[in-house]
Amino acid sequence: MxxxxxxxxxxxxxxxxxxxxxxxxxxxxxxxxxxxxxxxxxxxxxxxxxxxxxxxxxxxxxxxxxxxxxxxxxxxxxxxxxxxxxxxxxxxxxxxxxxxxxxxxxxxxxxxxxxxxxxxxxxxxxxxxxxxxxxxxxxxxxxxxxxxxxxxxMGTPSPLPAMAAFERIARDDSTIWVAEAARQVGLSIRQFERQCHATFGHSPKVILRRSRFLDMAQALRGFSEPSAEQLAALRYFDQSHLNREFRHFFQLTPGQFEKVTTPLFTAGLKLRAEGLA
CATH class of the missing domain: 2.60.120 (Jelly Rolls)
Structure with a gap:
Protein backbone atom coordinates (compact mmCIF):
# COMPACT_ATOMS: atom_id res chain seq x y z
CA MET A 1 0.00 0.00 0.00
CA MET A 154 22.14 32.37 -3.13
CA GLY A 155 21.76 35.86 -1.65
CA THR A 156 18.09 35.47 -0.64
CA PRO A 157 16.58 36.60 -3.96
CA SER A 158 12.89 37.43 -3.85
CA PRO A 159 10.42 35.16 -5.69
CA LEU A 160 9.23 36.59 -9.02
CA PRO A 161 5.69 38.01 -8.67
CA ALA A 162 4.80 37.41 -12.33
CA MET A 163 5.74 33.74 -12.11
CA ALA A 164 3.88 33.36 -8.82
CA ALA A 165 0.80 34.76 -10.56
CA PHE A 166 1.26 32.37 -13.48
CA GLU A 167 1.53 29.39 -11.10
CA ARG A 168 -1.99 30.23 -9.93
CA ILE A 169 -3.29 30.89 -13.45
CA ALA A 170 -1.94 27.61 -14.82
CA ARG A 171 -3.68 25.69 -12.04
CA ASP A 172 -6.97 27.59 -12.13
CA ASP A 173 -7.42 28.35 -15.85
CA SER A 174 -5.49 25.88 -17.98
CA THR A 175 -7.41 26.83 -21.14
CA ILE A 176 -6.28 30.47 -21.09
CA TRP A 177 -4.46 31.81 -24.17
CA VAL A 178 -0.75 32.46 -23.67
CA ALA A 179 -1.11 36.10 -24.75
CA GLU A 180 -3.85 36.67 -22.17
CA ALA A 181 -1.81 35.02 -19.44
CA ALA A 182 1.13 37.29 -20.29
CA ARG A 183 -1.14 40.32 -20.11
CA GLN A 184 -2.50 39.26 -16.72
CA VAL A 185 0.97 38.87 -15.20
CA GLY A 186 2.17 42.16 -16.70
CA LEU A 187 4.82 40.89 -19.12
CA SER A 188 5.36 41.07 -22.85
CA ILE A 189 5.13 37.75 -24.68
CA ARG A 190 8.90 37.64 -25.04
CA GLN A 191 9.51 38.41 -21.35
CA PHE A 192 6.87 35.85 -20.39
CA GLU A 193 8.47 33.10 -22.50
CA ARG A 194 11.93 33.89 -21.12
CA GLN A 195 10.85 33.88 -17.47
CA CYS A 196 8.85 30.65 -17.88
CA HIS A 197 11.83 28.84 -19.40
CA ALA A 198 14.09 30.11 -16.61
CA THR A 199 11.76 29.19 -13.74
CA PHE A 200 9.28 26.51 -14.84
CA GLY A 201 11.67 24.93 -17.33
CA HIS A 202 9.20 24.95 -20.22
CA SER A 203 7.35 27.38 -22.47
CA PRO A 204 3.99 28.82 -21.34
CA LYS A 205 2.26 26.71 -24.01
CA VAL A 206 3.73 23.47 -22.64
CA ILE A 207 2.92 24.47 -19.06
CA LEU A 208 -0.73 25.15 -19.90
CA ARG A 209 -1.04 22.09 -22.13
CA ARG A 210 0.29 19.86 -19.33
CA SER A 211 -2.00 21.49 -16.77
CA ARG A 212 -5.02 20.97 -19.01
CA PHE A 213 -4.16 17.29 -19.44
CA LEU A 214 -3.74 16.86 -15.68
CA ASP A 215 -7.07 18.62 -15.05
CA MET A 216 -8.80 16.13 -17.35
CA ALA A 217 -6.88 13.19 -15.89
CA GLN A 218 -8.07 14.22 -12.41
CA ALA A 219 -11.65 14.26 -13.62
CA LEU A 220 -11.30 10.83 -15.24
CA ARG A 221 -9.83 9.44 -12.02
CA GLY A 222 -12.72 10.88 -10.04
CA PHE A 223 -10.61 13.26 -7.96
CA SER A 224 -12.43 16.42 -9.00
CA GLU A 225 -16.01 17.30 -9.70
CA PRO A 226 -15.90 20.06 -12.32
CA SER A 227 -19.15 21.78 -13.19
CA ALA A 228 -20.66 21.19 -16.62
CA GLU A 229 -19.26 24.55 -17.71
CA GLN A 230 -15.76 23.75 -16.43
CA LEU A 231 -15.77 20.30 -17.99
CA ALA A 232 -16.89 21.76 -21.32
CA ALA A 233 -13.99 24.21 -21.17
CA LEU A 234 -11.55 21.38 -20.55
CA ARG A 235 -12.82 19.34 -23.48
CA TYR A 236 -10.72 19.38 -26.59
CA PHE A 237 -11.76 20.37 -30.10
CA ASP A 238 -12.85 16.82 -30.93
CA GLN A 239 -12.28 13.24 -29.84
CA SER A 240 -9.20 12.86 -32.03
CA HIS A 241 -7.65 15.94 -30.39
CA LEU A 242 -8.36 14.50 -26.95
CA ASN A 243 -6.89 11.16 -27.99
CA ARG A 244 -3.74 12.85 -29.33
CA GLU A 245 -3.20 14.70 -26.07
CA PHE A 246 -3.62 11.56 -23.96
CA ARG A 247 -1.30 9.64 -26.26
CA HIS A 248 1.24 12.46 -26.06
CA PHE A 249 1.22 12.57 -22.28
CA PHE A 250 0.47 8.96 -21.39
CA GLN A 251 0.67 6.85 -24.55
CA LEU A 252 -2.93 5.74 -23.96
CA THR A 253 -6.38 6.78 -25.14
CA PRO A 254 -8.69 8.31 -22.49
CA GLY A 255 -10.64 5.05 -22.39
CA GLN A 256 -7.50 3.01 -21.81
CA PHE A 257 -6.33 5.51 -19.19
CA GLU A 258 -9.55 5.04 -17.22
CA LYS A 259 -8.90 1.29 -17.00
CA VAL A 260 -5.16 1.13 -16.37
CA THR A 261 -3.66 1.03 -12.85
CA THR A 262 -1.15 3.81 -12.16
CA PRO A 263 -0.42 3.92 -8.39
CA LEU A 264 2.31 6.59 -8.40
CA PHE A 265 0.74 8.82 -11.03
CA THR A 266 -2.68 8.48 -9.40
CA ALA A 267 -1.26 9.39 -5.98
CA GLY A 268 0.14 12.57 -7.52
CA LEU A 269 -3.20 13.41 -9.14
CA LYS A 270 -4.97 12.97 -5.81
CA LEU A 271 -2.56 15.34 -4.06
CA ARG A 272 -2.97 17.84 -6.89
CA ALA A 273 -6.77 17.67 -6.69
CA GLU A 274 -6.58 18.31 -2.95
CA GLY A 275 -4.38 21.36 -3.53
CA LEU A 276 -1.39 19.61 -1.97
CA ALA A 277 0.83 19.30 -5.05
Whole structure:
Protein backbone atom coordinates (compact mmCIF):
# COMPACT_ATOMS: atom_id res chain seq x y z
CA MET A 1 0.00 0.00 0.00
CA UNK A 2 1.24 3.48 -0.90
CA UNK A 3 0.86 6.04 1.89
CA UNK A 4 1.63 9.71 1.36
CA UNK A 5 1.86 12.54 3.85
CA UNK A 6 2.47 16.17 2.97
CA UNK A 7 3.43 19.29 4.88
CA UNK A 8 3.44 23.02 4.22
CA UNK A 9 6.70 25.00 4.35
CA UNK A 10 7.36 27.60 7.02
CA UNK A 11 6.41 31.17 6.13
CA UNK A 12 9.95 32.26 5.29
CA UNK A 13 10.30 29.42 2.75
CA UNK A 14 6.78 29.49 1.28
CA UNK A 15 7.91 31.61 -1.66
CA UNK A 16 10.44 28.97 -2.66
CA UNK A 17 8.81 25.65 -1.73
CA UNK A 18 5.36 24.29 -2.49
CA UNK A 19 5.21 21.22 -0.22
CA UNK A 20 7.17 18.49 1.51
CA UNK A 21 6.12 14.88 0.99
CA UNK A 22 6.76 11.53 2.58
CA UNK A 23 5.90 8.51 0.42
CA UNK A 24 5.93 5.18 2.23
CA UNK A 25 5.09 1.90 0.49
CA UNK A 26 5.12 -1.35 2.44
CA UNK A 27 5.38 -3.69 -0.54
CA UNK A 28 6.61 -7.29 -0.87
CA UNK A 29 10.35 -7.58 -1.50
CA UNK A 30 9.78 -9.09 -4.93
CA UNK A 31 7.16 -6.52 -6.00
CA UNK A 32 7.96 -4.60 -9.19
CA UNK A 33 6.13 -1.37 -10.00
CA UNK A 34 6.62 0.53 -13.27
CA UNK A 35 4.66 3.76 -13.60
CA UNK A 36 4.99 7.31 -14.94
CA UNK A 37 5.53 10.71 -13.38
CA UNK A 38 4.42 14.02 -14.86
CA UNK A 39 5.59 16.68 -12.45
CA UNK A 40 4.65 20.34 -12.82
CA UNK A 41 7.52 21.41 -10.58
CA UNK A 42 11.09 20.34 -9.91
CA UNK A 43 11.56 17.97 -6.99
CA UNK A 44 14.29 16.82 -4.68
CA UNK A 45 13.69 13.14 -3.90
CA UNK A 46 15.51 11.76 -0.89
CA UNK A 47 15.58 7.97 -1.08
CA UNK A 48 15.68 6.51 2.42
CA UNK A 49 14.74 2.94 1.53
CA UNK A 50 14.13 0.95 -1.61
CA UNK A 51 15.31 0.42 -5.16
CA UNK A 52 14.09 3.33 -7.28
CA UNK A 53 15.13 4.25 -10.85
CA UNK A 54 14.00 6.29 -13.86
CA UNK A 55 14.20 5.27 -17.51
CA UNK A 56 16.80 7.39 -19.31
CA UNK A 57 16.63 5.47 -22.62
CA UNK A 58 14.59 2.45 -23.74
CA UNK A 59 15.21 -0.25 -21.12
CA UNK A 60 18.05 1.75 -19.54
CA UNK A 61 17.51 2.84 -15.93
CA UNK A 62 19.39 5.17 -13.57
CA UNK A 63 18.77 6.35 -10.00
CA UNK A 64 21.02 9.47 -9.87
CA UNK A 65 22.16 8.68 -6.35
CA UNK A 66 20.33 8.91 -3.02
CA UNK A 67 19.31 12.59 -3.50
CA UNK A 68 18.43 13.44 -7.12
CA UNK A 69 16.99 16.71 -8.32
CA UNK A 70 14.31 15.89 -10.88
CA UNK A 71 13.29 18.69 -13.20
CA UNK A 72 9.71 19.38 -14.21
CA UNK A 73 8.27 17.17 -16.94
CA UNK A 74 6.97 18.26 -20.31
CA UNK A 75 6.45 14.60 -21.15
CA UNK A 76 5.92 11.65 -18.80
CA UNK A 77 8.92 9.90 -17.28
CA UNK A 78 8.82 6.16 -16.65
CA UNK A 79 9.97 5.16 -13.18
CA UNK A 80 10.54 1.78 -11.60
CA UNK A 81 10.37 0.67 -7.97
CA UNK A 82 11.33 -2.73 -6.59
CA UNK A 83 10.10 -3.84 -3.18
CA UNK A 84 9.21 -1.52 -0.28
CA UNK A 85 10.34 2.08 -0.45
CA UNK A 86 10.45 5.29 1.60
CA UNK A 87 11.01 8.55 -0.26
CA UNK A 88 10.95 12.15 1.00
CA UNK A 89 10.17 14.85 -1.55
CA UNK A 90 10.63 18.61 -1.72
CA UNK A 91 8.55 20.35 -4.41
CA UNK A 92 9.84 23.77 -5.48
CA UNK A 93 7.89 26.79 -6.62
CA UNK A 94 8.96 28.02 -10.05
CA UNK A 95 8.63 31.62 -8.86
CA UNK A 96 11.31 31.01 -6.23
CA UNK A 97 13.65 28.98 -8.46
CA UNK A 98 16.51 31.50 -8.35
CA UNK A 99 16.57 31.24 -4.56
CA UNK A 100 17.66 27.60 -4.81
CA UNK A 101 19.50 27.12 -8.10
CA UNK A 102 22.02 29.03 -10.19
CA UNK A 103 21.07 27.18 -13.38
CA UNK A 104 17.92 28.08 -15.35
CA UNK A 105 15.18 25.48 -14.89
CA UNK A 106 15.16 24.69 -18.62
CA UNK A 107 18.60 23.10 -18.24
CA UNK A 108 17.12 20.53 -15.86
CA UNK A 109 13.66 20.00 -17.36
CA UNK A 110 12.83 16.40 -18.28
CA UNK A 111 16.02 15.12 -16.69
CA UNK A 112 17.57 14.45 -13.32
CA UNK A 113 20.97 15.03 -11.74
CA UNK A 114 22.50 14.21 -8.37
CA UNK A 115 21.72 17.17 -6.13
CA UNK A 116 25.35 17.11 -4.98
CA UNK A 117 26.36 18.26 -8.48
CA UNK A 118 24.48 21.52 -7.80
CA UNK A 119 24.64 21.95 -4.03
CA UNK A 120 27.88 20.20 -3.12
CA UNK A 121 28.29 18.87 0.45
CA UNK A 122 24.95 20.39 1.51
CA UNK A 123 23.16 17.67 -0.48
CA UNK A 124 24.94 14.88 1.41
CA UNK A 125 24.26 16.56 4.72
CA UNK A 126 20.59 16.93 3.80
CA UNK A 127 20.33 13.20 3.16
CA UNK A 128 22.10 12.23 6.37
CA UNK A 129 20.06 14.55 8.58
CA UNK A 130 16.75 13.50 7.03
CA UNK A 131 17.73 9.83 7.43
CA UNK A 132 18.56 10.44 11.10
CA UNK A 133 15.23 12.14 11.88
CA UNK A 134 12.94 10.29 14.29
CA UNK A 135 9.64 11.38 12.73
CA UNK A 136 8.08 13.54 10.03
CA UNK A 137 8.53 16.67 12.12
CA UNK A 138 12.24 15.99 12.34
CA UNK A 139 12.36 15.36 8.59
CA UNK A 140 10.77 18.73 7.85
CA UNK A 141 13.10 20.53 10.27
CA UNK A 142 16.16 18.95 8.65
CA UNK A 143 14.95 19.91 5.18
CA UNK A 144 14.19 23.48 6.16
CA UNK A 145 17.56 23.96 7.81
CA UNK A 146 19.24 22.94 4.55
CA UNK A 147 16.92 25.08 2.44
CA UNK A 148 17.58 28.17 4.56
CA UNK A 149 21.32 27.63 4.13
CA UNK A 150 20.85 27.39 0.38
CA UNK A 151 18.69 30.51 0.09
CA UNK A 152 21.26 32.45 2.13
CA UNK A 153 24.08 31.18 -0.07
CA MET A 154 22.14 32.37 -3.13
CA GLY A 155 21.76 35.86 -1.65
CA THR A 156 18.09 35.47 -0.64
CA PRO A 157 16.58 36.60 -3.96
CA SER A 158 12.89 37.43 -3.85
CA PRO A 159 10.42 35.16 -5.69
CA LEU A 160 9.23 36.59 -9.02
CA PRO A 161 5.69 38.01 -8.67
CA ALA A 162 4.80 37.41 -12.33
CA MET A 163 5.74 33.74 -12.11
CA ALA A 164 3.88 33.36 -8.82
CA ALA A 165 0.80 34.76 -10.56
CA PHE A 166 1.26 32.37 -13.48
CA GLU A 167 1.53 29.39 -11.10
CA ARG A 168 -1.99 30.23 -9.93
CA ILE A 169 -3.29 30.89 -13.45
CA ALA A 170 -1.94 27.61 -14.82
CA ARG A 171 -3.68 25.69 -12.04
CA ASP A 172 -6.97 27.59 -12.13
CA ASP A 173 -7.42 28.35 -15.85
CA SER A 174 -5.49 25.88 -17.98
CA THR A 175 -7.41 26.83 -21.14
CA ILE A 176 -6.28 30.47 -21.09
CA TRP A 177 -4.46 31.81 -24.17
CA VAL A 178 -0.75 32.46 -23.67
CA ALA A 179 -1.11 36.10 -24.75
CA GLU A 180 -3.85 36.67 -22.17
CA ALA A 181 -1.81 35.02 -19.44
CA ALA A 182 1.13 37.29 -20.29
CA ARG A 183 -1.14 40.32 -20.11
CA GLN A 184 -2.50 39.26 -16.72
CA VAL A 185 0.97 38.87 -15.20
CA GLY A 186 2.17 42.16 -16.70
CA LEU A 187 4.82 40.89 -19.12
CA SER A 188 5.36 41.07 -22.85
CA ILE A 189 5.13 37.75 -24.68
CA ARG A 190 8.90 37.64 -25.04
CA GLN A 191 9.51 38.41 -21.35
CA PHE A 192 6.87 35.85 -20.39
CA GLU A 193 8.47 33.10 -22.50
CA ARG A 194 11.93 33.89 -21.12
CA GLN A 195 10.85 33.88 -17.47
CA CYS A 196 8.85 30.65 -17.88
CA HIS A 197 11.83 28.84 -19.40
CA ALA A 198 14.09 30.11 -16.61
CA THR A 199 11.76 29.19 -13.74
CA PHE A 200 9.28 26.51 -14.84
CA GLY A 201 11.67 24.93 -17.33
CA HIS A 202 9.20 24.95 -20.22
CA SER A 203 7.35 27.38 -22.47
CA PRO A 204 3.99 28.82 -21.34
CA LYS A 205 2.26 26.71 -24.01
CA VAL A 206 3.73 23.47 -22.64
CA ILE A 207 2.92 24.47 -19.06
CA LEU A 208 -0.73 25.15 -19.90
CA ARG A 209 -1.04 22.09 -22.13
CA ARG A 210 0.29 19.86 -19.33
CA SER A 211 -2.00 21.49 -16.77
CA ARG A 212 -5.02 20.97 -19.01
CA PHE A 213 -4.16 17.29 -19.44
CA LEU A 214 -3.74 16.86 -15.68
CA ASP A 215 -7.07 18.62 -15.05
CA MET A 216 -8.80 16.13 -17.35
CA ALA A 217 -6.88 13.19 -15.89
CA GLN A 218 -8.07 14.22 -12.41
CA ALA A 219 -11.65 14.26 -13.62
CA LEU A 220 -11.30 10.83 -15.24
CA ARG A 221 -9.83 9.44 -12.02
CA GLY A 222 -12.72 10.88 -10.04
CA PHE A 223 -10.61 13.26 -7.96
CA SER A 224 -12.43 16.42 -9.00
CA GLU A 225 -16.01 17.30 -9.70
CA PRO A 226 -15.90 20.06 -12.32
CA SER A 227 -19.15 21.78 -13.19
CA ALA A 228 -20.66 21.19 -16.62
CA GLU A 229 -19.26 24.55 -17.71
CA GLN A 230 -15.76 23.75 -16.43
CA LEU A 231 -15.77 20.30 -17.99
CA ALA A 232 -16.89 21.76 -21.32
CA ALA A 233 -13.99 24.21 -21.17
CA LEU A 234 -11.55 21.38 -20.55
CA ARG A 235 -12.82 19.34 -23.48
CA TYR A 236 -10.72 19.38 -26.59
CA PHE A 237 -11.76 20.37 -30.10
CA ASP A 238 -12.85 16.82 -30.93
CA GLN A 239 -12.28 13.24 -29.84
CA SER A 240 -9.20 12.86 -32.03
CA HIS A 241 -7.65 15.94 -30.39
CA LEU A 242 -8.36 14.50 -26.95
CA ASN A 243 -6.89 11.16 -27.99
CA ARG A 244 -3.74 12.85 -29.33
CA GLU A 245 -3.20 14.70 -26.07
CA PHE A 246 -3.62 11.56 -23.96
CA ARG A 247 -1.30 9.64 -26.26
CA HIS A 248 1.24 12.46 -26.06
CA PHE A 249 1.22 12.57 -22.28
CA PHE A 250 0.47 8.96 -21.39
CA GLN A 251 0.67 6.85 -24.55
CA LEU A 252 -2.93 5.74 -23.96
CA THR A 253 -6.38 6.78 -25.14
CA PRO A 254 -8.69 8.31 -22.49
CA GLY A 255 -10.64 5.05 -22.39
CA GLN A 256 -7.50 3.01 -21.81
CA PHE A 257 -6.33 5.51 -19.19
CA GLU A 258 -9.55 5.04 -17.22
CA LYS A 259 -8.90 1.29 -17.00
CA VAL A 260 -5.16 1.13 -16.37
CA THR A 261 -3.66 1.03 -12.85
CA THR A 262 -1.15 3.81 -12.16
CA PRO A 263 -0.42 3.92 -8.39
CA LEU A 264 2.31 6.59 -8.40
CA PHE A 265 0.74 8.82 -11.03
CA THR A 266 -2.68 8.48 -9.40
CA ALA A 267 -1.26 9.39 -5.98
CA GLY A 268 0.14 12.57 -7.52
CA LEU A 269 -3.20 13.41 -9.14
CA LYS A 270 -4.97 12.97 -5.81
CA LEU A 271 -2.56 15.34 -4.06
CA ARG A 272 -2.97 17.84 -6.89
CA ALA A 273 -6.77 17.67 -6.69
CA GLU A 274 -6.58 18.31 -2.95
CA GLY A 275 -4.38 21.36 -3.53
CA LEU A 276 -1.39 19.61 -1.97
CA ALA A 277 0.83 19.30 -5.05
Missing amino acids: LLSRSYSPSADLAGYVRRYYVFDADLPADFLLVDKLLSETAFIRILLNGDWAAEVAPDQWANFGPVPLMGSNGIPWRVRVRGPFLVVGVAFRPSGWSGMFAQPACELADRAVPLADLWGPLADRLHDEVAAADDDGGIVRAIEQALRERVAA
